[in-house]
Amino acid sequence: xxxxxxxxxxxxxxxxxxxxxxxxxxxxxxxxxxxxxxxxxxxxxxxxxxxxxxxxxxxxxxxxxxxxxxxxxxxxxxxxxxxxxxxxxxxxxxxxxxxxxxxxxxxxxxxxxxxxxxxxxxxxxxxxxxxxxxxxxxxxxxxxxxxxxxxxxxxxxxxxxxxxxxxxxxxxxxxxxxxxxxxxxxxxxxxxxxxxxxxxxxxxxxxxxxxxxxxxxxxxxxxxxxxxxxxxxxxxxxxxxxxxxxxxxxxxxxxxxxxxxxxxxxxxxxxxxxxxxxxxxxxxxxxxxxxxxxxxxxxxxxxxxxxxxxxxxxxxxxxxxxxxxxxxxxxxxxxxxxxxxxxxxxxxxxxxxxxxxxxxxxxxxxxxxxxxxxxxxxxxxxxxxxxxxxxxxxxxxxxxxxxxxxxxxxxxxxxxxxxxxxxxxxxxxxxxxxxxxxxxxxxxxxxxxxxxxxxxxxxxxxxxxxxxxxxxxxxxxxxxxxxxxxxxxxxxxxxxxxxxxxxxxxxxxxxxxxxxxxxxxxxxxxxx
Numbered sequence: 001x002x003x004x005x006x007x008x009x010x011x012x013x014x015x016x017x018x019x020x021x022x023x024x025x026x027x028x029x030x031x032x033x034x035x036x037x038x039x040x041x042x043x044x045x046x047x048x049x050x051x052x053x054x055x056x057x058x059x060x061x062x063x064x065x066x067x068x069x070x071x072x073x074x075x076x077x078x079x080x081x082x083x084x085x086x087x088x089x090x091x092x093x094x095x096x097x098x099x100x101x102x103x104x105x106x107x108x109x110x111x112x113x114x115x116x117x118x119x120x121x122x123x124x125x126x127x128x129x130x131x132x133x134x135x136x137x138x139x140x141x142x143x144x145x146x147x148x149x150x151x152x153x154x155x156x157x158x159x160x161x162x163x164x165x166x167x168x169x170x171x172x173x174x175x176x177x178x179x180x181x182x183x184x185x186x187x188x189x190x191x192x193x194x195x196x197x198x199x200x201x202x203x204x205x206x207x208x209x210x211x212x213x214x215x216x217x218x219x220x221x222x223x224x225x226x227x228x229x230x231x232x233x234x235x236x237x238x239x240x241x242x243x244x245x246x247x248x249x250x251x252x253x254x255x256x257x258x259x260x261x262x263x264x265x266x267x268x269x270x271x272x273x274x275x276x277x278x279x280x281x282x283x284x285x286x287x288x289x290x291x292x293x294x295x296x297x298x299x300x301x302x303x304x305x306x307x308x309x310x311x312x313x314x315x316x317x318x319x320x321x322x323x324x325x326x327x328x329x330x331x332x333x334x335x336x337x338x339x340x341x342x343x344x345x346x347x348x349x350x351x352x353x354x355x356x357x358x359x360x361x362x363x364x365x366x367x368x369x370x371x372x373x374x375x376x377x378x379x380x381x382x383x384x385x386x387x388x389x390x391x392x393x394x395x396x397x398x399x400x401x402x403x404x405x406x407x408x409x410x411x412x413x414x415x416x417x418x419x420x421x422x423x424x425x426x427x428x429x430x431x432x433x434x435x436x437x438x439x440x441x442x443x444x445x446x447x448x449x450x451x452x453x454x455x456x457x458x459x460x461x462x463x464x465x466x467x468x469x470x471x472x473x474x475x476x477x478x479x480x481x482x483x484x485x486x487x488x489x490x491x492x493x494x495x496x497x498x499x500x501x502x503x504x505x506x507x508x509x510x511x512x513x514x515x516x517x518x519x520x521x522x523x524x525x526x527x528x
Contacts, residue, residue, distance in 0.1 A: 005518070008511040015503070016398060019405020041407050043107065044415035044489055050107040051115060054350035055080065056100055069100060071338070076346055077102055078335045080119055082228065082301055093413075101349070107413070116348055125253025125337065127284075129246040130193035130295035130307050131222050136244065139217045140184050146213045147182045183208050187242060193295055194227070194307065195242040202240050209242075223247040225297065227304045243304050245297045250287040255280020259337035261330035264321070270330035272320040274337055281316030289313040298336065305336045373423050377430050385437050387527035391512040392433040399429050399504040406496045415489030425497025428472070432505035435461040437528055450526050454513045458506065465505065469498050 023041075057064065057072050064072060073096065080102055084092045093105035106115055186205050187195040197205050208214060209224045218224070227241030259274040276284055288296070288310050295307045308320045322330050378396070381389040403422065407414060440457030448456065473495055480491035517526070 005511070005514055008507070008514070012398070012508055012511060015402060018409075019401050022405045022408040023401075025408070041404055042411065042413045044105075044413045044418070048108050050105065050353075052106075052350075052352040053104045053115065053119065053348055054097070055102045055104065055119060055346045056349050058347040073100060073102065075335055075338050078332070079301065080104060080346075082303055084119075102346075116351075119346065119348070124301060125256065126249035126299045127251045127287075128225075128249050128297045128299055129291055130297050131219065131244045131246060132193050133189050133195070133244065135219045135222075139219070142217050143183045143208075143214055144181045146211065146217065147208050148180045150211055150213060151182075151207070183214075190241070191295070191307075193244050196239050197242050198239040205242070218244075221247050225299060225302060225304050227307075241304065243297055243307060245299070245304070249299075250291075250296070251280060251283050253337070255283065256337055259334045261327060261334045263327065267321075270322045270325055270327045272322070272330050272334045272337065274318055274320070274334075276316050276318075278316065284318070285313055285315040288318075298333070300336050306333050370419065370423050370426075374426060377426065381430060381433070385528055387516075388437055388440075388513075391516065392430065392437075392509060394512060395433070395504040395508040396426065396429060398508055399426070399500050402500040402504065403493070403497050406500065407493070410496075412492045412496070413489060414493065417487065417490035418493040421490040421493035422497055425494055425501055428469070428498065429501035429505055432461075432465045432469070432501060433509060435464055436505065436509065440526075440528060444526070444528070450517050453526075454510070454517060458510050462506065465502065469502050473498050 055076070057069060057076065059069075077094065077096060081094045084094055084104065084106070092107070093103070095103055097103045104115075104119065183205070186201040187197055190196045206226075215223075222244055225243050225245050227243060229240060255277045257275045257277055257280075259272060262271055262273055263269070264271045292310050292312060294310055296310055297304045297307045299305070306320070306322075308322075311321070320333065322333070374396075378393050381392050383389070385392065403425070406412075436457055439461045440453050443453035443456045444450075476491045476495040476498065480488050480495070483491060
């Protein structure tokens with residue numbers, strides 16, 4: 001099938017249009033201020049400026065044993081990742097550095113006073129009961145009316161079967177709000193006391209529930225809390241969970257002494273076992289005994305991490321069954337529980353601020369270096385290989401679009417070392433064409449026909465191209481695994497560049513040669 005010229009051209013067209021689509025989507029995607037970002041590829045801290053903070057566990061009041069310190073760092077890492085979401089920074093980087101330090105990179109955030117306050121705040125774990133959506137049945141129409149009056153929001157028709165609109169329709173099938181449902185059209189019930197809000201609607205729903213008038217319409221003693229962002233692209237695109245919970249905590253994390261993830265030996269399902277202090281056990285036993293069969297929200301820093309159903313009365317020891325969850329999710333939940341009792345606060349030991357002007361200088365220098373490098377490569381290839389060099393340059397142009405489109409699709413962040421990786425991969429893309437062209441020349445020197453020479457040239461050069469690119473790809477993977485921010489940026493662009501260069505050198509260039517050979521005769525020869 002791949003020998004069919006039309007099929008090959010169709011594959012190239014799909015790859016090109018897909019890359020342009022992702023570039024345009026990122027370029028016109030609204031940023032935090034509601035305006036288009038005008039940035040096809042996400043820029044790293046060193047290109048758009050921002051803040052970099054290094055945090056450590058503060059042991060000034062209590063010394064920790066090595067194993068306690070390692071566990072505290074893991075727990076603190078979970079807390080920091082949760083709190084960074086409050087800052088509204090796109091593509092933040094939060095990672096461990098060594099065994100006792102956490103590095104936070106906040107690209108685009110200038111003046112990190114609020115960031116420091118948020119990140120150094122003591123963790124606060126609470127257990128809060130989840131209320132039933134049915135308790136809000138009469139409040140929904142009034143919330144829609146209040147939102148419409150306060151914000152002048154145009155009504156939206158409820159989506160059939162997907163929102164709470166059906167909960168309060170009158171006998172005539174009309175909403176009591178007269179059709180204006182700015183709130184209820186954006187929340188879909190997915191459980192006893194939780195809603196699902198589409199990712200695109202989250203900022204708007206946050207504005208609605210923050211209105212004092214809406215807060216007054218909630219059942220007495222309740223509040224809305226958001227669930228943590230879903231892990232993975234597909235889950236994140238589905239939306240965020242919104243819970244209606246008791247505003248008073250049934251218990252806080254101060255009574256929690258231990259929590260760990262396990263596999264139930266009978267059901268083989270992941271569970272989280274936990275232990276409470278004697279006083280905490282008495283409080284928890286009474287509260288859970290009164291709420292059997294209801295959901296209990298596990299809340300860290302005002303974010304619901306999990307909302308299991310209370311199956312029985314729980315004393316000093318208990319377990320949380322994750323049902324269809326994974327052991328990794330159980331480990332995360334155990335980490336959240338332990339994080340609520342962080343033994344020591346975090347302190348900032350290093351802070352760097354990179355101004356946007358320095359980032360712009362890096363972009364300008366990187367762009368100049370890239371243009372000089374590409375221009376030199378183009379002149380060399382065309383000057384040495386003539387018209388065949390022109391075909392290689394066309395493939396090279398497609399390569400640049402593909403690599404930028406791939407970065408936009410994957411959400412990869414472009415850093416200054418990443419630009420170096422991009423320029424390096426351009427040279428590697430041309431290197432593959434040089435190998436192919438030299439093999440074609442050898443075949444032509446043996447008196448082979450144009451088509452045979454092209455076919456044999458690509459076939460004979462394939463193993464050398466794959467070997468050289470595969471070893472570089474392995475190196476890029478190692479750099480990404482062991483490196484930090486800038487090194488990882490270099491590794492990502494290098495890896496994407498290698499894959500794109502193999503596609504353009506082996507597939508695209510050969511397709512262009514096939515089109516070229518279709519229009520040439522043996523007497524005319526080939527310009528190489």
